[in-house]
Structure formats: structure tokens, C-alpha cells
Amino acid sequence: MARPRVAVLDDYEGVFAASEPVRRLAGRVDLDVFDAPLPAGREAEALTPYEIVVALRERTPFPAELITSLPRLEFVAQSGGHAYHADMEALSRHGIVMATGRPKLGGETAPQPSLMPELVFGLLFALEREIPTLDAAMRRGEWPRSLGRSVHGRTLGILGLGRHGSAVARAAAGFGLHVAAWGPTLTTERAEAAGVELVPDLDALLDRADIVSMHLKLSDESRGLLGEDRLRRIGPRGVLINTARGAIVDERALASLLRAGDLGGAALDVYAHEPLATDSPLRALDNVVLTPHVGWTTDRNLAEFAEDTVAHVEAYLDGRLPASGVANPAALEVSRDRHGTLTSG
Template sequence: MPDYRTPPENRPVRIAILDDYLNCALTVADWSGLQGKAEITVFDKPFADAKAAVAALQPFDVISTMRERTPIPRALIEALPELRLITMTGARNPTLDIAAARERGIPVVTTGGGGNGAYATVELAWGLILALARRLPEHVQAMHDGAWQRHLGIALNGRTLGLIGLGRLGARMAPVGRAMGMDVIAWSPNLTDERAEVAGARRVDKQVLMETADVISIHMVLSDSTKGLVGAGEFSRMKPGAFLVNTSRGPLVDEAALLAALHEGRIGGAGIDVYDHEPLASDHPLRKAPRTVLTPHLGYTVEETIGRFYVDTVENIQAWLDGRTPRLVEPG
């Protein structure tokens, strides 16, 4: 168990809420219980670089993170002399060096999930699929421009949904595909026929999935072994009209290969919610790539999930201030 650093005795605790892009942290949860005990600063934009993060966070006792938006590596933790508590949102944060925090005796605490919000990423994936299939962005823009029908869409019924990854989220994609009359196939390195059948899918080899699916949706955890899982070779095997959807992590897809496939018309389109570097640069070539539906990492950003994150964050901070045990991240 971490060696707790106690709150400051002669002043309010200074709390930094990081990466609150939507400026909603103080409204989706009740922070009034910390009134008089804490000074809260909200950072609604990412830091320019690691040096800027160090400079901005020097005075703070508590850092409240939002998933892995701002990396919290060892170098940053060691550069913050006042840091006494790190609050984490979600089940994992690969960019937070928990071991470095523990070495300094700084507790790292976490939150619960999002209740119904746990389905939010799956719902967004289907939103991207439907937007691609019916070319909704073009038709919405046409209506705003005073025009009418411009493009033919496709029906999903009778087509094939290919799921790369059939874990918690991938398995929730399968019944929706089946309800739409799609044949659902799946692949992941350790997937078995039995697990696929339970989820309502049919296991196939990766090459077969790339060659036969009309819609390919990625639901894998990013790791050294899965980085670049979909690259030039995979795009060359896809049907000319097939769609790729990624709501997991940007580096699972080779970005250069994706851009080439789009510009050369080798695939029907892409629905992308996640990117190699976030926020996506304003001049990034994906923003002008053809046949794309791009969203700004909206997968989990719904009221249910973000609300739960910040409600639990407040409870964790209050417990720490009161000398009680908050939701500690387990060693591992």
C-alpha cells in the first residue's frame, strides 16, 4: 500500500483538473463539499509539450487526469515537488507511471465505469458505420447548401461485418450487426471458435476477414504487438468499397497507409475517432482526406461516463482529505 502524503495543513489543497476539453468537470459532479478546502484550476486545453506541463503543474497537490490525454511519466512526477495525489479516470492509463508515483509515496486512485455509458463507444462505432454507408455528412451538407440528393448509399443488410477484436466492446458490436441482417465474422490473435460463437460471430483468419468484410471495425487494446495491426498489406486485401472504422486507438492503424488507401480509392471510406496524436492537428492531412467521417475521440465522452468519472474523483479527493482510503489502483 502506498505511503500516503498528507494534505497541506495551513492552506487549501490545490487541485489541477487536466484536459477537460468540454469544460464540464465542475458541472457534471458536485464539488461543493470541497469548498474552503480546495482551490481548483481547470485546464481545458492540452499542454504544448512536457516542459509546459511541468511549468503549469508546479504548484499543485492533486492532479486529476482524464484517461491518457496528458501523459504523466516519471519525469513529470519527479518534477512536481508539491504533488501528493493523482486521480485517474477509467480502468487503465498506459501513459501514467504508477510505479514512479508509488516510489514517491504518492497514491494513485481510480474511478468506476460509466454505467450505460459503457456502451457509448459501440454506439459511436455504429454511428460512423451508418454515416459511411448512407453518406450522411455529404447529404447533411447538401441540405445546408440548399441542394438535394447527391450520392447513392448502401444497405447493410446482407453484407458482412468484420470485427478485429471480440472482447468487451467487440462482442457488443456483434448482436447489432446480426440484428441488421449482417453476417458477423471476427478475428483476434487468441480468439477461439467457441468464444466467437458465444458472441454471435464466426471466427476467421485475419486475411479472410480483410478480404471478405464489407465493414471492418477495430476493437483491440493498443500494445507493442498490435501497433500497426492494419497496414498497407491489409488495405490491399480489402474490398474496393469496404469501410474501415476505428474507435479503439489510433496507432492500431498505419496512418500513412490509411491515407494512401483513401486517396487512391482502394477502400470505400473510413470512420475514425482516434488518432496517433491527439488532439488532431488542425492541418493534419486526414482532415482533408476523401470518403472519411472523422470525430474527435468521442467514444466515451457521454454524460453517463464523464459524470461517473468526476463524481468518483470528488469522492476520492474527499476521502483522501478526510484520511479515509479512496479507490486505490491495485499494484500490477
């Protein structure tokens, strides 16, 4: 069988192409790196030659119609721990295996450290100390006055105390914040282990918190969780930070409340539809700080993504990748030609 062809997608920053794991993989496969988005409407044409794809987060969606157009594709190494952008049923139906997250190749897999506190507190301080506004004024030759707001002694309400939420809670202690948390499955034991106060009722947490930081996964239950009524509970001096998923928040209601002053401010890295529309009302509000979904685009994260995805590809080609370590092991039940396989572990 000929060497498999591998496409590394969306390497805009050039981290994958320059990484040792990708250079190593290129020694055993025919490998192409795409450093720009695939041509709109021509994704199938671009990916038709490839048996294996390395995908960088959700930059390239994999809907059913694209998957159906790629008869050679057999394996997708997806960086990050989720695949909201991929039609998993279609992948399985066509016998295409998808591996996500950190490789589970025997032994203990070290958890990937959360870098989310860096962005959360960067956004918070940018908003509360008016850093973007002051920077712009200084560049215009001005010497502006400002009355920033300290976070010390205020209450941070965390929605979702998983890997990212727990890391934010630990960092918050260093700034003198009192931390309270709510989550659909959060227990007293987990809250105590994280050193935070458990508030079992979401509305009660929103009423109490001065700053609300979102760290929930997107699901049927979390979609639209913060509508107008709940956003209003945060109040005219309250702040919302969303680095989780834009669809958890009613974006239209958010913009309306911010414009009216019924919500004090917002710092956002994620949006219901990305890229954020050029005419979004959020872009025109002074009490908002916006970033273009950069929570995961750090040098360290991308280097680890390169290492993890290449490890998945190598293990698949060597027959060392356990079925328990992929998102859809049922895909292997589809009879087709393959360059690799899974183990029964």
C-alpha cells in the same frame, strides 16, 4: 496537516465542475478546476501546488520529466480504464499512487456500459449513406442525388471482442449484419456467448469482412497491426472503422490506399498523433469521415468519470482504497508525507 489541494484537469465541457461529487469533494479539500489545457511548457508550474490531481483521460500527459517536477503530488485519480499517457514507472518511483477505472471499494462493482456502438454506427452510416456530403450540399441550397449503400446482409468483422467489441456485436444484429470476430485471446466460448462467428486467422477475417471495426487495446502486439498488406485485404468496397487507437493502423498506408481506391472508405475517431495534423492527407479525402476522438466524450460518460474519480480521492483520503484497486500499489512503499493511504485489500 493542512487540507490537501486538489486540481481537476481539462474540464472543457464543465461537467466535472457542475457535478455533485466534485462539489461534495470541494467541501473537504482546497479544489481548483481547470477548464482549459494547461499552458504548454508550464505544466509543472501550474501543478506544483497540488497533492492530488483528477485527470480526464489522456488530455494531460504525465511523462517522467513532469512527474519529477511535482514533489508535492501523491495521488492521481485517472478517469477511464487505462493510463497510456502516464509514465507508471516514474509515478511509482516518486511514490505517487494512480487509481484508474471504476472504484473497487468492496462489494460488486458494476461494469460501465459501453456507449461505443452509438459512435461506431453513427460513423458507419455517415460514410455509407454519405450524410456529411449531403448535409453540406443541402446547406448550399442544393438538392443532391445519392446512392447510399445498405449494411443489411453484409459481414461486420470485429477486431477485439472485449467490452466495446461485444457491445457493437449486439447492436449489429439489429441492422441485419452478420458478425465475425478475431482477437489475440478470443476463444470459441467467448465468441459463442457473444453470438458471433470466431475467425481464428486475422487475414482470413479481413478477406471476408465488408466492414472492419477496431476494438483492440494498444499494446506492443497491436501497434501497427494493420499495415498496407492487411489494409489492402479489406478491398475497394470495404470499410474500416477505427474507434480504438490510431497507432494500431499504418496511417500513411491507409491514406494512400483510400486515395487510390484500393480501400473503399474509412471512418476514424482516433489517430496516431492527436490532434490530427492540419495537413494530414486524410482531411482531403472524400471517402473518409473524421471525428476528433469523441468516442468517450458524452454527458453520461463524463458524469460517471466525475463520480468515479471523486470516489477514488475520497477513499484514498479516508484510508479505504484497497491496494488491489490501484494501478501501482508499489508506490506506497516510498516513504513520504501523505494525506491518505491504501488498505491491504
